[in-house]
Amino acid sequence: MHAVEKIIARAAGKNELRTGEIINCKVDLAGINDLYLQTLRSFYEMGGKKVHDPQKVVMFLDHYAPASTIMQADNQKQFREFCRAQGIELLMDINEGVCHQILADKGLVCPGMLVVVTDSHTTTHGAFGAFSTGVGATDLAIVLMTGQLWFRVPEVIRIHLEGRLGQGVYAKDVILKVIGALGADYGVYRAVEFTGPLLARLSVSERMVLCNMTTEMGAKTAYIQPDEVTLDFLQGKARQKYAVVATDPGYLYAQEHTFDITSLNPQVAAPHSVDNVHDIAEYLGKPVHQAFLGTCTGGRVDDLAVAARILKGRHVSSRTRFVVVPASKGVLLEAMARGYIQTLVEAGATLVTPSCAACLGTHQGILAPGETCITASSRNFPGRMGHASAEIFVASPASVAAAAMEGIIADPAKYL
């Protein structure tokens, strides 16, 4: 059995299962985001009265943090009231940041857990060896009512990563290359596991990028086998005891792909699809109106660090604006302590409250018609960050910082 199957089997109280089988699983942690008041509506529509296990529920007020319309404010008010009434103590209010980074910062996700959040990028927590997937509002309401949810046991695809990262090349470039090669629907209904010698050289932060972006190839969940890097990260942070499971020798993957990234250059996903991936060299010199650094994909301490390194003693181009959104309160505090925020603000960056901000076109940093944005976030669908005629280039935090400084798409390697 694969480790992912073992996690599902444990949650379903079974010893064995078949690929494709539909089974009910107990959910170890369920997260709700402030976009989805429908979750509470569906809970009451189904006759829900008391949440099955309030200790296993986290409420995130992250997408509208802080509220910018009366309706957003009223939705958040209803969520706060729900948490108080139901005894949900893990209310992450508008000061905390983006759901996935909060879960990591607070050690809420451990290896072997089964996690669902009403956010598609919940695949991020495969970086900790969890089975973690995004669900809709009504699915989450079912978890609130019953503590369980149905799952189809997925096939597992293996992506084997060899080689070393070159100058100016990061995990974001690696996963963009993979998505470009395999396509936006390659992973639909399936789990994606990353293996290979590159992983030992990647921090937890970079592993989270790989797993986070598997959503953009349609994956149900991502998985990286926990190792010393994972366990060191969780040391003193994990909120509960956990047992690491491992894939049995000889497990047969549905598909296997090997990528040697030694000669990989910085990548961009050009408009308007995340699998429209090219070497950044093809777009050098393209003017950008906004550079956006943040989100559950690209707003961690490592990301702010590389941006600060590029912009130290330099200035954001007068032709562009640089919107910086630390992914969480924890990230903001650490980045302040290390001086990165000081450097970026002095260089001309616009600092935004830890939140999802303009990533999904709702908040803080929205694009005007015809503008071009380079972003460290995950998506470049038409209209994703504002007007449908805006063009979005998805790239690494280093490439975003280099573009902020030059006002055009630029190769970050020369600044590193």
Place this chain on the structure above:
Amino acid sequence: MKGLITGNAFVYGANVDTDQIYPGGYLDLTDPDKVAQHAMERVDPEFVKEVKAGDIIVAAANFGCGSSREHAAVALKASGIAAVLAESFARIFYRNAINLGLPLLVCPGIAKRVKKGDLLSVDFSEGKVTNQTTGTVAVAQPLSEYVIAILENGGIKPMIKKQHGLHCPR
């Protein structure tokens, strides 16, 4: 699963994401009728003016990719869409639509066989899709037993209510 539906087709390409089906700027809405006013806004601005109850959406691969927003499925259902036929669906959208009682069928090659406005009939018991306008027939992949159970209950909310012995108005 039993039932036969007939409706006119709207036809779209591959990778129609949920930001196009329902833009992020309206995610604070919850009333289905208000949500429906923005259905397909970024892929087909004429959709809300043209759609009639019982119409059917046909698409190529990976329909509903991207965000987990249930609003995308709510918008289509509240617009009167009776079924979506696509070469494949993104998984969260698939669950969301089935949960709402909106049937989705995986139909290989369907997008190439249907033009906008074609009259389609879908026989759920056989998974047969007939294009009445051209006379061609396509066969959908069978639905899983669990999905059929959800759809036959009119969605997962009535099903959960029934399982918990609660009265379920249909």
